[in-house]
Amino acid sequence: MSDLASPVLLGLIEGITEFLPVSSTGHLLVAEHWLGARSDLFNVVIQAGAILAVVLIYRERLWRLACGLGDPLQRDYAFKLAAAFLVTAVLGFAATRLGFKLPESITPVAWALVLGGVWMLGAEAVAARRPERSTITWTVAILVGLAQVVAGVFPGTSRSAATIFVAMLAGTGNRAAATEFAFLVGIPTMFAASGYELLKTLKGGGEVHEDWSALALAFVVSAVTAFVAVRWLLGYIRTHRFTPFAVYRIALGLALLAFA
Template sequence: MDDTTLTAILLGIVEGLTEFLPVSSTGHLILATEALGYDAERWAVFNIAIQPGAILAVVVLYWRTFWDAFIGLFTWDPKAVAFVRNLLVAFTPAVVLGLAFGDEIEMLLENATVVAWALIVGGFAILAVEHFANPGREHVGVAALSLKQSALVGAVQCLAMVPGVSRSGATIMGALCLGVDRKTAAEFSFFLALPTLTGATVLQLWKHGDGIGANGVGWSEIALGFVVSFVVALAVIKAFVAYVSRHGFKPFAWYRIVIGAAALAWLTLR
């Protein structure tokens, strides 16, 4: 196995492990390229292109939810309409800011120090939310959320445009602060990933897709990373929902703080 293939597998594992956990998949991919000596620019498009693998895992695991919503739209079922409405409302702020500040956001992706600080600050933010928030105890489902709750969660998601913040962490913690139960908060974050990450992937491939294959990282490596991230994400999502429904998010907060501090120390001393 050559180095390029091994790198594709390792980055696929990192993407699948971290995309839906509140630890920042983008941040981990950036730190992985730094720590393991990969050329970050060479793998930048690859890191974006394999995200649909993790997204597909959500579709597979929650296919019944999406199918019911799709069919329900034809009969204008209130629950299906509310489900789709909430996702679209929460998705809108990321579209607006992403199109307005896309170049500035891409510049941050080159800064591993920003990632380290974001991991640390985000870890303490999660601890604060866990201590002060009062989430609901009954699983209500995404369709039961109000327009205001959906819009606010969407606004909070925009914080994840800073690498290391974590899209899933921002949306889940935002939902908990609004009184949403842990399971619904996690599921809303998963479902919101579909339009958000798909849109980001399409935009980045449209802008930088002509570079695929030019630096030795082509469609075969992307396909491999896609499959690896899909398989890993399948296992992670189910385990994550079961865990946080019972135990909460504090372990992820402490993990962020430790990894962020270690990364910051290493980046400073190297």
């Protein structure tokens, strides 16, 4: 495959799957099985491209949070976002230092897709029977932070699926409210991860081996694609459940297991 086609395709995959509850990491691992493996910096930075799309989509919400800290409701929401991020940062850093991460191979990713899809079906059925609330509690914030760590440790879990459904099960029955909190807390999380990988690469002299033009191209493609995907998803969840995504995960996981 040409030098341009590979980063474009990886950027498209990342942009489409980062915020859909289908696991971007799992899809990238499968794609890299045929396209060739990329560096950890490449994978994290193109995730940051998708996060940039969320910043643009939620720019007015973020501005209200930044300028409205004098309002108790806005301040409470901002503090809960910060708490979720801190839980992820502390435990995620500890997991990284301890080397606690499953092998990034097709079989465990396939199982994570299947089990995650089954869990999504059950979780949404349970959440549908609970009163619909749009409030984000401290319990929801802490559990969302933990869910991000779990998604980082288990490739194929899907950060968006883990955080959205944990929020729904923990008391935020409203899909839109759970999705918004999950997406907003992903902004500092992924930017911090990108910064960490960049510093680690520069410190180790790995920049001389990095294909920066391919990385930049994939970053832009990921950002543009994610912008379209997230705008579509936010409209979709107003009137639809996540069931098709769960079914897709199960079907893809079973296909990968058969292939493996």
